[in-house]
Amino acid sequence: MKKEMKIYHYILALFSVVLIGSCSKDLGNYAYESINELNIKGVSNEYFVRTGIDTLRIQPTIAASMDESDTSRYSYLWILKTGSLTFDTIGHYRNLAYPVRLNAVPYDLFYRVLDSKTGVTWIANSKIIVSTPYSRGFLIMGEDEEGFAEAEMLSMLTDTVHIKQILSKSGLPRLREPVSMVHTGGGELYVRLWAMTKTGSYYFNRATMEATASNNLSRLAYVSEALDAETLHPVVVAPQIRTAAGAIGSSLYRAMITQGGDVFASVPLFMGGDFYNNPVNRIATAQEVRIPAAPYIMYPINSMNSIMWYDTQNNRFMNFASIGVGTASTVLSDASGSIFPWNQPAGRTLVYAENTRNTDGGSTNGNSFAIMKDADNTCHIYKFYANGTNPAKRGFYTIKSTATDFHKADFYAFSSNRSVVFYAVGNRLYAYDYNPGFEKNYTISNVGADQITMLKFDTQIDHLTNSLYVATYNSATKGTLRRFRVGTDPNTVELTIQDNSTWTGLVKVKDINWRAVN
Structure with a gap:
């Protein structure tokens, strides 16, 4: 039993040395690049709208950390959660103008901005409270x-x-x-x-x-x-x-x-x-x-x-x-x-x-x-x-x-x-x-x-x-x-x-x- 324990400790020590050596060889081998970061503003936490009357209008302000003048690199999605597992895309443009024709219940709204050059998606979320024209x-x-x-x-x-x-x-x-x-x-x-x-x-x-x-x-x-x-x-x-x-x-x-x-x-x-x-x-x-x-x-x-x-x-x-x-x-x-x-x-x-x-x-x-x-x-x-x-x-x-x-x-x-x-x-x-x-x-x-x-x-x-x-x-x-x-x-x-x-x-x-x- 004592001999087996000694062998176990020798193996563990050898593994640790190899691991440390491997880590020391990797130091300085990673190259970090800055990516284009987006700051989305102008999307409120909640919107209150009346079905059949209101048009939901949202005009986000998007600030980019790189190449701000090139807007062609972006694609947009406005996604409405209409059920527990049901989603509906209601817009494909930077700004949203959506005539509301919904049942009078709360919804989740997801705004997605995809940078095609980096493949990174930036998000902003809201809650939409829908009432009838007669609710209040x-x-x-x-x-x-x-x-x-x-x-x-x-x-x-x-x-x-x-x-x-x-x-x-x-x-x-x-x-x-x-x-x-x-x-x-x-x-x-x-x-x-x-x-x-x-x-x-x-x-x-x-x-x-x-x-x-x-x-x-x-x-x-x-x-x-x-x-x-x-x-x-x-x-x-x-x-x-x-x-x-x-x-x-x-x-x-x-x-x-x-x-x-x-x-x-x-x-x-x-x-x-x-x-x-x-x-x-x-x-x-x-x-x-x-x-x-x-x-x-x-x-x-x-x-x-x-x-x-x-x-x-x-x-x-x-x-x-x-x-x-x-x-x-x-x-x-x-x-x-x-x-x-x-x-x-x-x-x-x-x-x-x-x-x-x-x-x-x-x-x-x-x-x-x-x-x-x-x-x-x-x-x-x-x-x-x-x-x-x-x-x-x-x-x-x-x-x-x-x-x-x-x-x-x-x-x-x-x-x-x-x-x-x-x-x-x-x-x-x-x-x-x-x-x-x-x-x-x-x-x-x-x-x-x-x-x-x-x-x-x-x-x-x-x-x-x-x-x-x-x-x-x-x-x-x-x-x-x-x-x-x-x-x-x-x-x-x-x-x-x-x-x-x-x-x-x-x-x-x-x-x-x-x-x-x-």
């Missing part, structure tokens, strides 16, 4: 010159594009009495895009904006009672989008009210999709009687776990706090000495309701407001937190006589950040500060003389800016939408028009809603 921007519902409902969009990705005639080109029959166009947000399986009118409401293919008359609530409602198909069309859907990125107030719950006043609420996750059981606009002691609801769903915008609705037959606020398991709504009781009643006195009716981002009284997720009117046209404001099984009353305000024509208003809009409600009568815009002891009415003069067709505060993109959208119309210039900012001086109410926030040539705007994703 304002959905507009309104009325065209012939009185038909029409939808448009201010598509906002890299720039603003006004897309017209969405509803009339959708494949649906012509509709009238426009209400709204709403993208629901939420998980991919449960997303809907609704076009709602009083003569029919339908959900759309979100990429093509096409629809058929069979795309209606009847296909989604699995009920055990007869419902009138003529009125089984949603006119309000909750929760709404609440951020510029498209987040909503609940990814678990959804609710809607139909033209006929039926209230549906569902948990799409449990239902296996955006489906609905029997409407819940009834009370437990009379399950066979459906009570027609006003077209308002009251809930905290920032987090919806229950809803309130208004009983138009008995003039009372109703609560439904058991979405997904309950079959009936609850009649709210009024404690002695409460600041306003859930159950209205004779002659008092609901005029308007709105959800806001107002947090007064500890309403973290947003208070709701209702305007009530007595038989003598005296109006009141109710402020409340429509949350859970015991909604909280936050404020009661009686409108002073100084509020010119308040009871005649066509539209109302509540600021989330100030004790101010704006209202429009024809072409006149007013603001009323309802702060007790400091009530004051303002006439707003910088909105022009055209008919006002919509007022709406921003509660979807950035509610902290206190932006008010005002839509107007005249037959010559058509619809105009402008964004104003409400001032913060508590001693006055002023509107300031915002830069790059005026859009003209629109339909007669009825409603606008934000859409952030496909």
Whole structure:
């Protein structure tokens, strides 16, 4: 064994000497040559484009370390990865001009520059984010010159594009009495895009904006009672989008009210999709009687776990706090000495309701407001937190006589950040500060003389800016939408028009809603 080990060590030592000698003989035998190095600039990490609208244009700057004037030595490839193992060459020139006709998903883009003299390829890579023309921007519902409902969009990705005639080109029959166009947000399986009118409401293919008359609530409602198909069309859907990125107030719950006043609420996750059981606009002691609801769903915008609705037959606020398991709504009781009643006195009716981002009284997720009117046209404001099984009353305000024509208003809009409600009568815009002891009415003069067709505060993109959208119309210039900012001086109410926030040539705007994703 010892002899074998000695032989092993002699062989190892001899091998090492030979190796060292070989290395020493090679020293200085390599000849290094500089190669032409390319520095590619002007190719961004990401590009955002709209399919069917945008042309992807990229003009790289290429700096060469050698022979920079000879561009004939280069060949170019723009390669798009369209699947896990699928690639498509979309360009053979130094610069790219590619009309985008792709599905609305992310892609990888590879830029290859081959130096034919050295055989070396230089690369630059990007991510292409493709959206539809309709993926991000304002959905507009309104009325065209012939009185038909029409939808448009201010598509906002890299720039603003006004897309017209969405509803009339959708494949649906012509509709009238426009209400709204709403993208629901939420998980991919449960997303809907609704076009709602009083003569029919339908959900759309979100990429093509096409629809058929069979795309209606009847296909989604699995009920055990007869419902009138003529009125089984949603006119309000909750929760709404609440951020510029498209987040909503609940990814678990959804609710809607139909033209006929039926209230549906569902948990799409449990239902296996955006489906609905029997409407819940009834009370437990009379399950066979459906009570027609006003077209308002009251809930905290920032987090919806229950809803309130208004009983138009008995003039009372109703609560439904058991979405997904309950079959009936609850009649709210009024404690002695409460600041306003859930159950209205004779002659008092609901005029308007709105959800806001107002947090007064500890309403973290947003208070709701209702305007009530007595038989003598005296109006009141109710402020409340429509949350859970015991909604909280936050404020009661009686409108002073100084509020010119308040009871005649066509539209109302509540600021989330100030004790101010704006209202429009024809072409006149007013603001009323309802702060007790400091009530004051303002006439707003910088909105022009055209008919006002919509007022709406921003509660979807950035509610902290206190932006008010005002839509107007005249037959010559058509619809105009402008964004104003409400001032913060508590001693006055002023509107300031915002830069790059005026859009003209629109339909007669009825409603606008934000859409952030496909």
